[in-house]
Amino acid sequence: MHNFNYHRAADVADAAAKLAATDDPKLLAGGMTLLPTLKNRLAAPSDLIDLAAIAGLKGISVEGKEVVVRAMTPHAVVATSADVQKALPALAQLAGNIGDPAVRHRGTIGGSVANSDPAADYPAACVGLDATIVTNQRKIAADDFFQGLFETALGHGEIITEVRFQIPDRAQYMKFRHPASGYAVVGVMVAQYGSKARVAVTGAGPCVFRVAEMEAALEKSFTPASVANIKVSAEQLMGDIHCSAEYRAHLITVYARRAVEAMVG
Amino acid sequence: MGEFGIGQPVRRKEDVRLLTGGGQFTDDIDLEAQVYAAFVRSPHANAKILAIDTLAARSMEGVIAVYTGQDLVDAGMGVMVNEANYVNRSGKPMNKPSRRIMPVEQTRFVGECLAMVVADTPEQARDAAEAVEIDYDVLPAIASTARGLDKDAPHVWPEFGENLVVHWEYGDKDDVEAKLAACHTRVKVDLVNNRLIVSPMEPRCAAAEYDTASGALTVYTPSQGGRRLQMMLARGLLKMAPEKVRVISRDTGGGFGIRSKMYPETVMVAFAARTLARPVKWRGDRSETFVSDYHGRDQINVAEMGLDAHGRASVLKVETLLNVGAYLSENGVRLPMEGGGRIIPCMYDIPDFYFSVKPMFTNTICTDTYRGAGRPEANYIMERLMDAGAQALGLSREEIRRRNFITEAQMPYKTHLGFVLDSGDFDGTMQMALDAADWTGFETRRAESATRGNLRGIGLATFIEGAGSRPIEGMRMRFEANGEVTLFAGTYSHGQGHDTVYAQLVNEFLGVDFDKVTLIDGDTATSPETSNGTFGSRSSMVGGIGVKRAAEAIVAKGRKIAAHLLQTDAERVVFEGGVFRAQSSSITLAEVAAASHDAKKMPEGMALGLDESVVYENDVENFPNGAHICELEIDPETGILEILNYVAVDDCGVVLNPFIVHGQVYGGVMQGVGQALTENVVYDADGQLLSASYMDYGMPRAAHMPMIEALFNVVPAKTNELGVKGAGEAGACGAPPAILSAVGDALSRLGVSHIDMPLTPEKVWRAIQEARVVTAA
The missing domain is CATH 3.30.43.10 (Uridine Diphospho-n-acetylenolpyruvylglucosamine Reductase, domain 2)
Known part of the structure; x- marks a missing residue:
């Protein structure tokens, strides 16, 4: 150091x-x-x-149709929050499966989101749950926030203060953990908002992304069969010594379908 | 047998100290006024060193010295030791490069030490190490075992004109091939035994201090026993009298084979301490451990077996490629021959055998001994062949093994490479495992998995080991005046629980309280002259019997003292349960021990005290063996595999402490699970290590395993007086083939016939995909 x-x-x-x-x-x-x-x-x-001493950056609240997680809230607090578990169980479950216990007690939502690690879980929650990233300067839609490999819309001097998740009718997150690091090789967040659906994928590409074709299919019919045969092209995905792009593409379909299966019971 | 005697599951007496932070690992040792070392490591797998500029580094704050390879040559330092000496059948000797402590002209693997900085603080040393400038001429590199002997592969040592170290052979190739051709059935396997990072919990570390007045050097380092390191440091490297070099390992956080070796950093720390006459310390970080600790395994094995119509195997041909890395480490090149070769064809009686071994140089860190050291590789070959044979002939996997096992009636059984198996109930051991795993009830469980869409498989592996490596070892036992016993051992407990087991033995043989026995080890100043250390699952035999014989020597002397005190003849004195008796009179060993320190009470001319040293020497090793069964389930959609049940039946002879042996089984099995499922070293084509941290190198975790059911089939060894067989490495032999057998079983109905370790989800998924494509076509 x-x-x-x-x-x-x-x-x-x-x-x-x-x-x-x-x-x-x-x-x-x-x-x-x-x-x-x-x-x-x-x-x-x-x-x-x-930022650890800033009391105003900690805590969780449910405000109308939003779950608000302030930036310095550790993953373990999100995972065990009764409010989150009630209003947005998929988010609690996602937070509870990040890394290991040590990481969950130290790591924060603001740090994770600002880093935009391609294999982090929270970006899938932000994009899949139509979140707004609030900074000391402005509000940024999650769809606009994540811009690439470790790249975000944050400008110099900009500090994330909270993340506001839209509460869906229902949602489910499924991930394939990296055998060594525990990061998401593929993580899929599926959410339903009335007639709208969102499918956000982390781990597989250089940055979290939505799968428009799956969303359209789910908006027509919210069933596992709707996504079971939709393939994401491997060309835009990452391949490394652990998992090829082709395998990641395959897993996206499997995990999207399984997420929907879990939602529709 | 008392509460603390042989065979009791006594809890480890060392654990309270270790688990409450009382351990003293090398990094816990701080020497007064110590300074700190850091190393400059090669970023290239193969490069000429054109110039090393240390000027900037030397002028930085706190920097005391910077050394390069040339400085060591100028100081008259020796070279790293390698005693292997193999010869090609043509008579040509093996290619044997000299390895300098740090190279001068060329670097040959990423992570190689090229310069050392010594500074007042660790941070200053690291900052200065980054300021050392090295000009390289980068050369093409080769890291791949599969391609290392290709004609167009770059040569690691151009002076040899090849990467082949030696072509070592056993048996008559033409004859074996002719016999294979004549067999009813032939099966062939082509297997990668993946390279592994050994991963002891404690990273490598060294500290040294030199006393100018006496010319004595003390080196602190994790090890598996310091005597060999002391001799290497003194004789070959630092050129000092051995008695002037003391090596101390208080506690060591895992050995696994690689901690028994001498590394350049250790030599450099000792050299700097001597040169500067100041204590010097270095603690490697985990990243350095990845690139500079020796790696394990890394073989490719092509093997063929010929069988008759009844499944009896009669011919075996094994061709092994071994990646030794850029240099010859102490034992790496020996492993297929002297590690695995001594037992292959393992548990099976196969009369005709041809064995070819081609070790090769590559631009990678050396490989060397890792838990099992050649025997896991040998057993893996044989078990994959047996499964292939069973499939080819439509026999069950247990039946083909049964038909080929060496039987007790055939023992003592001489193996091809000249070892003699004295004991073992291979069929009985396998049957215990089959029963414990409910082998015959498996189909019901397979059908249940199928209802959930999962593929279930059960796998069987039997294996044999050779343990007790280089069986000569000293032991000293001393009674203190208060009746307590101190043992001075040359074996070195670095996790094995010797404090406990040796105390059990003292209790068993002498009746001394378990708590009144203290073990002193890990220090060349106190260990017996004839000592080798702890490796090759040897301490139960060489250390355990050392304790037994030292106890016998104590009793022999004690009997004379007792006879003197009881005024009778020594022949009339009987020793039992800690008491010497002669008819109606008696005296305890503790009383005799106390008397032995009082010249007035001793027979004339007898040396004071009860303090006996013995040397145990045996000309044979022992042969632990076992049968492991693994049951697992595969999600065919993702390739994710889950182990559901694991049974390990081990014959490790007489069990001195089942609690401790179970620990050895669990640890060995987990390391085997790691090799089979998650662990894999990956170098890219340029020789850069890609799996260079635990973010990319998958260690097995508790969640990968259910509880292991560990059972014993005790067949005492006939060749040592405790009847023990070494238990430390068996698990690593059994787990990989058991898991592969289970996956083969789960996938065989899909037509998957070949799959290699590690069984990552993608590899399993691809095998399923490819089989389905073939089936559909």
């Missing part, structure tokens, strides 16, 4: 001021990606601005 200056931000405005005032800063949320990167000397920011 290289040396850096450590700052503990008092509130969001303070964090933003420190972001603006330092050379090459990084925001520190749960640190589940950033700290290993620093330890391996793969990054050398001049300053770390820790």
Whole structure:
């Protein structure tokens, strides 16, 4: 680990001021990606601005048709929240299966979303559950937020403050865990909003994406059979030493169908 | 047999200390005024070293010294040791490159140490290591075992004109091929035995201090016993008198074979401590452990077996490719011959055998011994052949094995490579496993899985091991004046529970309280001269019998003292249960021990104290064996596999402590599960290690396994007086073929005939897809 200056931000405005005032800063949320990167000397920011002390960035509320998760809320809190379990069980279940217990107690939704790891679970929840990412500057629709491999719409000095999920009629998340890392090789969130459907896939491509053909089929008929034969082209997917793009494409169909099966019982 | 004697499931006395943070691993040892080392490692698999510029690094804050390979040459340091000496049938000796501690002209694998920085703090050392500038001329590299001997493969050592180390052969190839051709049925397998990262919990570490006044060097390092390291350091590398080099391992977080080896970093830390006359410490991180600890396995085996119409095998041909890496490690090249070769064809009586072994150099870190060291590979070949034979002849898998087992009537049975199997009830052991796993009731369970759309399979593997490696070892037993016993062992407990088992033996033979026995090991200053350490599942035999014989020597001397005190003849004194008796009078061993320290009470001319050293030496090893059964279910849509039941029946002779042996079985099986399902080292074509962290290298986890049912079929070894057979490595032999047999069973109805380890979900899914395509066509 290289040396850096450590700052503990008092509130969001303070964090933003420190972001603006330092050379090459990084925001520190749960640190589940950033700290290993620093330890391996793969990054050398001049300053770390820790958001952990900002009370206003923690907590969960259900507001009308939205579940609001503030940015510094750990996965374990989302997973065990009675409010989330009641209003949006698929989100609680997704959070409860991220990484391992240590990661779930340190890792935060804001950190995960801001990182846009292609294999992270939360991006599938954001896109699949039509979320809005709220920052200290603006509101960004999840569909516009995730832009590519570790790329988001966040600008310099922008800090995520909360994520607002639209409560669906029903939803289900299914994932195939990486045997080594536990990350999603393929994770599929399927949600139904009245006559509308959303299917968001993480793990398989460079960035979370929606499968329009599956959504259209489900909007016509919300049954497992509707998606059972819809294939995603392997060309846009990732292949690596663990899973080929072709296998990932196959798994998307299987897991989408299984998610719908679980929803329609 | 008392509560703490032989065969009792005594809980491990060392565990409270280890589980409450009382362990003293090398990184827990801080030497006064120590400074820190960091290494510059090669980013290239094959490159000429044009220049190493250390100027910038030397001028950085806190930097004390920077050393390159040339500095070591200039200092007169020796080279790494390799004693293997194989010869081609043509008479040409093996290709044997000299390995410098750090290379000077060329680097041959990613992660190789090319320079060392010593600084006041670990951070300064790492910062300076990053500032060392090396100019390379990058050369083409070869990492693949399958392609290492291709004509167009780059040569790791151009001076040899080939990557082949040696072509070693046993048997008459032409004769065996002719006999194969004449057989009723021939079966052939082509198997990859995947390369593994050994993954001890403790990363590699070293600390050293040098006393200028006495010229004595002390090296702290994890190990499997320090004597060999001491001799290598002193004689070959640092060129010092062995008595001036002391190697200490207080606790070691897992050995598995690779921790018994000498590594360049250890030598460098010792060299720097001596040169600077300051204590130097280095702790490798996990990433360094991935690229610089020796790896395991990495063979390709093509094998063919000829059988008659009744399933009796008579001819075997095995052709092995072995990837030894860029250099010859201490034992890597020996493993197919002296590791696996000594037992192959394993449990089976096959009279005609041809065996070809082609070890090859590649631009990868060396391979070396890893739990089982050649025997898992050998058993894997034979078990896959037996399953193939069963399928070809329409026999059940248990029946073909039964028809080919070496029987007790044939023992002592001499194997092709000259080892003698003394005991074993192979059929009985297999039958125990079949019964425990409800083998005959399997079809009902298969049908139940099918109703859920899943493919269920059951697999069987039988195996034999060779344990007790290099059976010579010293043991010293000393009675203290208060009646407590101290053992000084050359074996070294790094997880095996020797503190417990040796105390059980002292209790068994001398009646001394279990809690009054202390084991001292892991220090060359106190271990017996004749000591080798702990590896090859040897400590139950060489250490256990050392304790027994030392106890006998204590009793022999104690009897004379007792006779003197009881005023009788030594021949009339009987020792039993910790008491010497002569007719109606008696005296306890504790009293004799106390008296032995008082010259007035001792027979004239007898040395004071009860302190006996013995050397155990045997000319044969022992042969643990077993039968494992695995039952699993496959989701054909995803290829995901779940193990539902696992039965391990082991014959490891007399069981000294079943609780500890069960632990060995569980650990070995899990490492076998890792090889079969999740673990795989992947290098790219340029020799870059892709599976270089636990994010990419899949370790087996508790969730991969149900509880293992571990049972014993005790057949005492006839060739050692405790009747023990080493238990440490058996699980790693049994699990891979048992799992492959189960997957083969689950998929055979689809027509899948071949699949290799590791059985990743994608590999299983693809096998199913391809079979369905073929079936449809």
